Amino acid sequence: MLIVVARRAVYMIVTLAVVSVLSFAIIAAPPGSALSQKISQLQSQGGEVTEAQIAALKEQYGVDESWFTQYGKWISGFWHGDFGFSFTLNEPVGSLIWSRLGLSLLLSIGALLIAWGLSIPLGVYSATHRRSLPDNVITVIQFVGVAIPEFLFALVVMTLAANYLGADVGGLFSSQYENAPWSWAKFTDLLEHLWIPLVVIAAGSTAWLTRVMRANLLDVLNNQYVQTARAKGVSERKVIWKHAVRNSLHPLVMTFGTTFPVLISGEAIVSIVLNLPTIGPLLVNSLLNKDMYVAGTILLMLSALLVIGNFVADLLLTVIDPRIRVGE
Amino acid sequence: MRGTVTPRVTGPDRPPTEPENRTMSQSYAAEEGTPAAAPVEVPHGAGDAVLSIRDLEVEFPTQLGVVRALNGVTFDVPRGKVLGIVGESGCGKSVTARAILQIIEKPGRITGGSITLRSVGGETEITGLSPDSARMRELRGREIAMIFQEPMSSLNPVYTIGAQIAEAVLIHQTRNREEAHKRAVEMLRQVGMPHPEAAAASYPHQLSGGMRQRAMIAMALSCNPTVLIADEPTTALDVTTEAQILELIRNVRDRAGMSIMFITHSMGVVAQLCEEVIVMYLGRIVERGSVDDLFYDPKHPYTRALLRSIPRIGRNRKAPLEVIEGSVPDPHTRVAGCPFHPRCPEAIPGRCDTTVPALSTAGPGHTVHCHLYQGDDETGRTEPGEDA
Structure with missing residues (x-):
């Protein structure tokens, strides 16, 4: 098992190295960047001090050298937690992304847990009561949930919440807590703001996963071992939950790896609509402004999450299915 | 034709020197030099039938119309004998077996007739029980056990063989997990599984088809059922393994005096194993008789x-x-x-x-x-x- 983990870790590092080179190359390819703008801005100011500044900047980021040297300078900073500098926001990348990445992760994992928590029982019910009225209702809601664009759903939920629940929508905190130190009241205020993005982000994947769960369970219920379990006197509830559901969880677990980045990109649109300080809007803005160090770092972080998510999914799969365990 | 020589059970997956196997005096597995005890002859009549099926009708409402899988099937399963049920695919053999356990797949259902079980506990009218009732679940596995056709898919891939056998024991016999596990290992030993301890700890995909079928039989026998229903248990196996499994089933009948309903489409298997035979066609019984009657004096054109x-x-x-x-x-x-x-x-x-x-x-x-x-x-x- 340890060997497997070590081997996978090596693969992951290699994957991330390749991803970092590629993403940096692509971001650096078009002419002009936030850094070159900064330099020309300094040049227009003139003066001896700025000349020295420009020289220092050029030296630090290797502006006049090949992109590979620039990449080397950027990536070597990673060892001591220096991810570069945002020239549009005038802040180090490190201090920009950590809190945002944390919030993005919180939203994504929260949404994924909601999606799992709802889709498994709903899918099981749908499959075991196939073609009944509740199943048809669930199916219709699922199709709507899969089809509706997230930004639209976000707007709908916002409107409903603001009009009928009197909720303060948008942002993470009410204005009085915005700059207040952490307290219980601030925490509950955060939760009151978080449910809307959670619902919006979770809706699409819940609908999708319910569909997957239903289809998969219907498939598994046709298996002979389900009949075997019934034939030895196992109660119907246990037949479903112990013998059938565990065999139909594979695609749901695999989604842990694959819906993770999807959730984060979906979260970008939702966050723009709901004005949340997550990683998505930052990535979009940095790409627009060619703020290459911010964009590169975020892309690398998201890739790392994807790779780690897949690894965790694989580990979970070995837990639920012995056939994979032995195959390793 | 009956009692023809079958290959002696020493397959590649059954090493001849297996000390645990030989110590078991009441093992079901075939042993060298143990003459098969002749089954006790009981005069035939309705009284000694362990299972009586009368005018059984099963329907499957489908989108293309109602499929009548069984149209009034009547027969008895004699106590302590092997009753063979033959017929081609779709004649209702398997549906009959599933109807007896009330595990017919949806949307199929029993629409008429009766199934009466005569066990130690008295008579039970199975068609009168709800398929999900506690009494029905009590009968499944304990009074009537079933072996299925596909040993590849009839065991749950995510639980160990031992756990799956112990599950049946835990439902019907004991609440003690350790005891149930011991019973599972013991059953595996009795059906001639090499290294029963290791087999109990292994998952279905780690065993060969023949070994899985042995495990299925061990599971079916774990609660000493009155009736064993075998639904084409050897169809998916090669001939050598088939011979081993048939030998095992013969031993089960001889030593435990179990009544067996053996479903097959192979006339050869019928000749080797069964005492009485029912021939089915399109949801009806067309002929019934002893094996000799059927092979030497068949009446029905089918x-x-x-x-x-x-x-x-x-x-x-x-x-x-x-x-x-x-x-x-x-x-x-x-x-x-x-x-x-x-x-x-x-x-x-x-x-x-x-x-x-x-x-x-x-x-x-x-x-x-x-x-x-x-x-x-x-x-x-x-x-x-x-x-x-």
């Missing part, structure tokens, strides 16, 4: 055709194998009269295609549903010339 279509060693190789003309009718349509009449070479026009033949007796314990043997007609028709 039975005769089935026997003629068995390839034999020593026959003229160039002669094509005999087949039954036509094919099984579409299950959604209902055939008027005798279900076999469209394919029957001896069908009587105006009679076979209008009325369902009633039961007629062809000898002691030998019954047939065919107009050729209906009382008033018997003298008019002669036996067909060819041998069966």
Whole structure:
């Protein structure tokens, strides 16, 4: 098992190295960047001090050298937690992304847990009561949930919440807590703001996963071992939950790896609509402004999450299915 | 034909030197030098039937119309004997077995008739129980156990063999997990599983098909059921393994005196294993008799055709194998009269295609549903010339 983990870790590092080179190359390819703008801005100011500044900047980021040297300078900073500098926001990348990445992760994992928590029982019910009225209702809601664009759903939920629940929508905190130190009241205020993005982000994947769960369970219920379990006197509830559901969880677990980045990109649109300080809007803005160090770092972080998510999914799969365990 | 020599059970997956196996005195597994005890002869009659099925009807409402899988099936499973049920695919063999356990797949359901179980605990009317009732679940596994066709898919891939056998024991016999596990290992040993401890800890995909079928049998026998239903247990296995499993089932009958209902489409298996045989066609029983009756004196044209279509060693190789003309009718349509009449070479026009033949007796314990043997007609028709 340890060997497997070590081997996978090596693969992951290699994957991330390749991803970092590629993403940096692509971001650096078009002419002009936030850094070159900064330099020309300094040049227009003139003066001896700025000349020295420009020289220092050029030296630090290797502006006049090949992109590979620039990449080397950027990536070597990673060892001591220096991810570069945002020239549009005038802040180090490190201090920009950590809190945002944390919030993005919180939203994504929260949404994924909601999606799992709802889709498994709903899918099981749908499959075991196939073609009944509740199943048809669930199916219709699922199709709507899969089809509706997230930004639209976000707007709908916002409107409903603001009009009928009197909720303060948008942002993470009410204005009085915005700059207040952490307290219980601030925490509950955060939760009151978080449910809307959670619902919006979770809706699409819940609908999708319910569909997957239903289809998969219907498939598994046709298996002979389900009949075997019934034939030895196992109660119907246990037949479903112990013998059938565990065999139909594979695609749901695999989604842990694959819906993770999807959730984060979906979260970008939702966050723009709901004005949340997550990683998505930052990535979009940095790409627009060619703020290459911010964009590169975020892309690398998201890739790392994807790779780690897949690894965790694989580990979970070995837990639920012995056939994979032995195959390793 | 009965009692023909079957290969001795020493397959590659069963090492001959296996000390645990040999110490078991009441092992079901075949051992060298243990003569198969002759089954105790009990006079035949309704009284010694462990399971009585009367006019059983099962329907499957589908989008294309109602499929009548069983149209009034009546038979008894004699105590302590092996009853074979033969017929081609779709004749209702498996549905009969599932109806007895009330595990017919949706949307199929029993629409008429009765199933009576006579066990130590008295008589139970199975069709009167709800499929999900506690009493029905109590019967499954403890009174009536079942072995399925596909050993590859009839065990749950995510639980160990031991856990799956112990599950049945935990439901019916003990609440103690350790005891249940011991019982599971013990059962695996009894069915001749090499290294029963290791087998109990392994997952289905780690075992061969024959070993999985042994595990299934161990599971079925773990609660000492009164009746064992085997639904084509050897169809998916190769001949050597099939012989081993048949030997095992014979031993189960001989040592535990278990009543076995053995479903198969292989006449060869019937000849090797069964004492009585039922031939089914399109959801009806067409003939019933002892193995000797059926093989040496088959009455129903369908039975005769089935026997003629068995390839034999020593026959003229160039002669094509005999087949039954036509094919099984579409299950959604209902055939008027005798279900076999469209394919029957001896069908009587105006009679076979209008009325369902009633039961007629062809000898002691030998019954047939065919107009050729209906009382008033018997003298008019002669036996067909060819041998069966």
